[in-house]
Amino acid sequence: MGIKDRVLLIEDFEDTVKILKKLLEINGFEVDTALTLAEAYQKLHSTTPDVILLDINLPDGSGLDFLTELRSIYPDIPVIMLTAYTEIENAIRSLQHGVDDFIPKPFDSSYLLHSIAKAVEKHKLKDRLKKSEKFRIIGELASGVAHDFNNLLQSMNVHLMLLKDSLSSPEKAMEYINALEDVLENAISVCNRLNSMGRKQDIDLTVVELAQLVRETVLLTKAKWYHEPKKRGKHISIETDLKKDVYVKVNPAELREVFTNLIFNAVDAMDSSGEIKISVKKDKNLAICSVEDNGTGISQDVIDKIFDPFFTTKENGSGLGLSISFSIIQRFNGDISVKSIPGKGTTFMITLPCSKPAK
Structure with missing residues (x-):
């Protein structure tokens, strides 16, 4: 049953x-x-x-x-x-x-039952589409993590060979042991970043430092904005200007999802090499974060519909990434807006209420 x-x-x-x-x-x-x-x-x-x-x-x-x-x-x-x-x-x-x-x-009983059935089916369809969008994002992130792990394993292998060759010199051997410990810490960090992205999202909110969360997301998405474009002969860089001690009360996994979407969109907007700038600052009681790219830009008629569910200009897009991001930010009592100049680039601006740091 x-x-x-x-x-x-x-x-x-x-x-x-x-x-x-x-x-x-x-x-x-x-x-x-x-x-x-x-x-x-x-x-x-x-x-x-x-x-x-x-x-x-x-x-x-x-x-x-x-x-x-x-x-x-x-x-x-x-x-x-x-x-x-x-x-x-x-x-x-x-x-x-x-x-x-x-x-x-x-x-009317029959109309009521029909209305309920239609509403439930619509809800389930939206839920399935949201999950498929998240799985797509996590799939891309997993690909990046695999790339990072490959580099880390190669580094470990090199240091192990150097360690074997230096057993007669305790000082040199200890140097390679310390280097191996650093590589292992990096591997653990990669695991933790992916785990935090896929963690179950609870309604309970947590106070986080916004700059730290942005830094984690930039590292987590490095395969998308650096490694993959590099294979195609493109160079994309991310510059950050992140003010410290700006705290917000959010679901960290969901806010990472928002920044991941914005970074992915910025990369997709670049036909060739380009630059993404991410800033965090505080203005009175508001935390302000901007994600700016110098890509192809967006026309005004697209901006008017950009947060609508299922609206997309991408051939294989679901049209849910920015819609989900909009809903998440609203749930945190914040706002997300976009400005763009065709041919010049696009800036997404997120504002959230500031919170006191957790004790």
Whole structure:
């Protein structure tokens, strides 16, 4: 028996709850219920539903206000609004708040079931596409790590041969042993960087120093911006201007994913050799990070759609990299913008609220 799709029903009229719960369970859904928004928040803290049925008016608040807050934490969970005919105007407004559909009361059972099934399928498709995009990125990173490891292993082999030839000289042997230790530390660092990129992403946020996270990402992506272009006769360099002690509260793995996307895009924008500049600075209570390239640039009509899901100008692109990046930065209460001059280059600017360093 397959895993059932989970529905969170947020409705204060108990008779409606009983009817809907029975209807959905008969049709193969797992149903959880909440009579108030406070109860709904508790349910969401413990489990993530595949779709939410939300009444527009609840005893402890407005469904529209709840929807706005929900979208800042869970931007992708489908929401279907339940509303009386007298509240149709509010229901239409809810579409502007990111609701997937609204169902007037008294509801038509077949339409309700169709709407839920469509929302769940759309959600699953988006989730699969996001995962495939992440796997693509990790695949490219893994290729780079393999390259780094090959270099490290060759270095270890050379130092081992030198060590064998210098056993009669303790001082020389110790010099090669110390060099081997450095190579091993570099190998461990490579492993840790890849592990941090693929680590499970939790909702909990952590205070990190932005400059350190950027440095890690630059190292992690070196195969993409240095080794691969070099094989094709291109030279791409990254210059950094990273102010220290700029702290932000984020999910480190997700923010690395954002910077990885921006670096990859900058490399793809260069037909020949070029330069990427990454800066980190603090302006009052904001952390500001820019990723600038001197590539082909982007036209204004593309900029207008660049963060839209599935929009891409790449032949084999999914159109999700920048859309995912946009969602991640918004979830951290930040902003991401882009400026470009065709033929000159492109600059992506990320702003995030500053945080105090962890004790």
